[in-house]
Amino acid sequence: MSEPAPQPPISRRQFISWFGIAWVTFAAATTGAVSIVARFLFPNVVFEPPTSFKAGFPAEYEVGSVDERWKEKFGVWIVRTAEGLFALSTVCTHLGCTPNWLGTENKFKCPCHGSGFYKNGINFEGPAPRPLERYKIGIAQDGQILVDKSRKFQQEKGEWSNPESFLKT
Amino acid sequence: MKFNLKKTITESQIYKSMFRHGYSTSDRDRALSVMTNVFFHLHPVKVRKSGARFGFTWCAGGLSFFVFLTLVVSGILLMFYYRPTVEYAYNDIMALREHVPFGIMRELHRWGAHAMIITVWLHMFRVFLTGSYKPPREFNWVIGVILLVLTMLLSFTGYLLPWDQLAMWAVTVGSNMARATPFFGHEGPGAALLSLGDIQLVHAGSDVRFALLGGRFVGAATLLRFYILHCVAIPTVLVLLISVHFWRIRKDGGISGPL
Numbered sequence: 001m002s003e004p005a006p007q008p009p010i011s012r013r014q015f016i017s018w019f020g021i022a023w024v025t026f027a028a029a030t031t032g033a034v035s036i037v038a039r040f041l042f043p044n045v046v047f048e049p050p051t052s053f054k055a056g057f058p059a060e061y062e063v064g065s066v067d068e069r070w071k072e073k074f075g076v077w078i079v080r081t082a083e084g085l086f087a088l089s090t091v092c093t094h095l096g097c098t099p100n101w102l103g104t105e106n107k108f109k110c111p112c113h114g115s116g117f118y119k120n121g122i123n124f125e126g127p128a129p130r131p132l133e134r135y136k137i138g139i140a141q142d143g144q145i146l147v148d149k150s151r152k153f154q155q156e157k158g159e160w161s162n163p164e165s166f167l168k169t
Numbered sequence: 170m171k172f173n174l175k176k177t178i179t180e181s182q183i184y185k186s187m188f189r190h191g192y193s194t195s196d197r198d199r200a201l202s203v204m205t206n207v208f209f210h211l212h213p214v215k216v217r218k219s220g221a222r223f224g225f226t227w228c229a230g231g232l233s234f235f236v237f238l239t240l241v242v243s244g245i246l247l248m249f250y251y252r253p254t255v256e257y258a259y260n261d262i263m264a265l266r267e268h269v270p271f272g273i274m275r276e277l278h279r280w281g282a283h284a285m286i287i288t289v290w291l292h293m294f295r296v297f298l299t300g301s302y303k304p305p306r307e308f309n310w311v312i313g314v315i316l317l318v319l320t321m322l323l324s325f326t327g328y329l330l331p332w333d334q335l336a337m338w339a340v341t342v343g344s345n346m347a348r349a350t351p352f353f354g355h356e357g358p359g360a361a362l363l364s365l366g367d368i369q370l371v372h373a374g375s376d377v378r379f380a381l382l383g384g385r386f387v388g389a390a391t392l393l394r395f396y397i398l399h400c401v402a403i404p405t406v407l408v409l410l411i412s413v414h415f416w417r418i419r420k421d422g423g424i425s426g427p428l
Contacts, residue, residue: 043390046390
């Protein structure tokens with residue numbers, strides 16, 4: 001008569017279910033930790049200038065001029081033509097540097113790689129592949145110009161014909 | 170009996186506790202003195218004479234490691250004087266040049282960074298030319314490519330720290346590439362697909378560039394992030410992968426022989 005097989009301390013079925021629980025717990029904890037780390041990198045508050053700002057009254061801008069008073073703080077040129085005003089982004093469409101307005105040559109010129117733009121923002125020289133972007137421009141209730149940088153208009157998409165991209169005077 | 174200094178030292182308990190084997194001429198002891206040393210054990214126990222020829226390796230891998238060590242030392246020294254805030258960063262760099270003794274320390278760090286790019290590139294070039302990337306070493310080549318990318322990321326993150334105009338705009342231009350990351354960059358392919366109704370999930374305030382810069386453009390948060398990446402995060406990963414890289418040379422059969 002053979003001896004009965006010794007009873008294992010844990011059955012195969014039990015082992016597999018514990019094993020499964022352990023792995024699921026481990027995977028969940030890892031996913032949670034990675035998500036926390038990823039979310040941690042995105043601050044809730046950033047100390048940057050607001051995306052929309054009031055830019056004074058239209059009468060303060062000369063016809064035919066490129067106004068640089070908001071360039072430093074908000075990254076916007078306000079250009080006034082005979083028809084009206086528009087807000088031009090100061091971010092070069094090549095790699096993101098800030099061009100300079102050269103009044104004597106009547107053009108925007110980027111110091112990084114030499115891209116040139118006409119006063120209306122259209123690119124004509126250098127590596128920039130497309131015109132400068134324009135921001136939403138309108139009139140606030142108190143009659144001041146309101147520029148909203150969260151809404152942009154790109155010429156190559158035909159968006160400059162949008163009435164919000166241009167303020168008729 | 171005559172006093173023998175050498176014998177007194179090498180037979181003391183202190184010496185023997187550190188070095189288990191004498192500097193013997195037997196092959197076995199030589200191999201053991203490599204195997205039982207925590208630093209040397211990453212290295213192959215034996216190197217083929219033909220493989221160690223200067224004309225075969227150019228010493229490029231070893232030089233890369235040597236330059237990396239000088240960068241670690243000079244970098245730690247620079248950290249004693251440099252504060253990664255908008256208020257102080259540029260002035261601290263100026264002080265490192267003008268007031269701190271051995272102002273060449275910062276130049277050493279910068280030249281070292283350039284030298285490391287060159288030696289890493291030379292190392293990769295010679296590994297390619299000698300066919301040392303072929304099996305069984307193909308995974309070590311992959312680790313090497315990651316090390317190359319990390320080396321360049323170290324240069325890129327270090328570039329911002331002087332906080333001058335060159336640094337600002339170079340990093341502005343460089344980080345703009347992250348906008349075009351597929352799905353994770355707000356101007357990248359696929360990003361427009363990730364939306365809930367009218368709400369874009371990936372926009373300028375939630376994409377991978379935002380996480381890298383800590384904002385929508387290069388600013389105070391970016392300086393701090395790049396400092397942490399440059400001094401802690403990337404070097405840690407680099408040291409880890411360098412260890413694996415060296416260890417695998419041994420495991421994959423030592424330095425490859427000439428073809």
